[in-house]
Amino acid sequence: MPARKSAQPAKPAPDSTRRSEKSRRAIYEAALALVVEVGYPKTTIEGIAARAGVGKQTIYRWWSSKADVLMEAFLDLGEQSLREAGPVPYAFPDSGDLAADVKAVLRATVDQLRDPRFEAPSRALAAEGVVNEHLGRELVAKLMQPSLDLYIGRLRAAQDAGQVRPEIDPRIALEFFISPLAQRWLQHTGPISYEYTDTLVDYALHGLAPR
């Protein structure tokens, strides 16, 4: 998985594979810990290498920048929490009931936002993305876009089923589900709960005006 730059050696010996896997985990953990402790600007490849107990060439062999290391470390963290949640496929549920499906996804997002392992590194990265547009756009492309695409797909299916008006732009509509929650979490503008995200879904689908 970390083979972003170089070709892997053909058929590595089992010992070498185990050592690589151990180094990769140590590098991810060091990167996440450092960004929490010293912030993104002061996190360096050298610092990650020292903390992980590997040579910095080991990191440069697999990744081209600290942003790459951090984003893969972060993706890996998300995959870990998905695995722990049980054998759920990484797909948007489609039970035919759009409200129930979006509510379930948002409840899982609430759980993830409250997971202490996830919170500190994701806040550190998000804060840097606010002032560093290049990093911000990388975070969107690598960490957020896959989820946004799943929302778009689910909303299109709902349009096909006649549950969402055909003239609605799914890329904008999905923001009613994710942006209020994101702003409460990022800016501490209000508490986060299942009841709150359920309410967002109901208001978004049916609107504020009387019918």
Added chain:
Amino acid sequence: MPARKSAQPAKPAPDSTRRSEKSRRAIYEAALALVVEVGYPKTTIEGIAARAGVGKQTIYRWWSSKADVLMEAFLDLGEQSLREAGPVPYAFPDSGDLAADVKAVLRATVDQLRDPRFEAPSRALAAEGVVNEHLGRELVAKLMQPSLDLYIGRLRAAQDAGQVRPEIDPRIALEFFISPLAQRWLQHTGPISYEYTDTLVDYALHGLAPR
């Protein structure tokens, strides 16, 4: 206005008032410039004083912390841009047409988010608020809450007029107007335009589901 801590001297001489006003402006400008250049954590009262060309006791006489200085500097910046926009009262328009009123307010917000004087310091403060919950909550209480209250008041008036369903919670409903725009701006998740914010208002009022 900066008399947050101490009593003002009774009847200051005109010269002294002018000097104070000049110092206050210099302090605001220094604080905003520093938070952009070195970030919130490294901005200090000493640094602001040096850059403004005043003694640090002058700052401590008027404010109790760098957060207070920055927030007043920021409020002052907002008031400046309001004054430049013409003789508009600081109130939410109520023409009787909720959609038109919210669209007008959001278009003004789009203009402010794009104002280069405003953008860098507000990004620097917002980024720090993401990782510093205490500061984040102060930003909400001092900089955002007055606007949120105006939205709540306007939505309540719309409920009284039968234009918003009575069971809707205005504090949650207002997030459909402000949070998608805030997330696009904070996280670089998408472009910002009048057309976009107009669409948010239409979707929020009428919902995504067919009527």
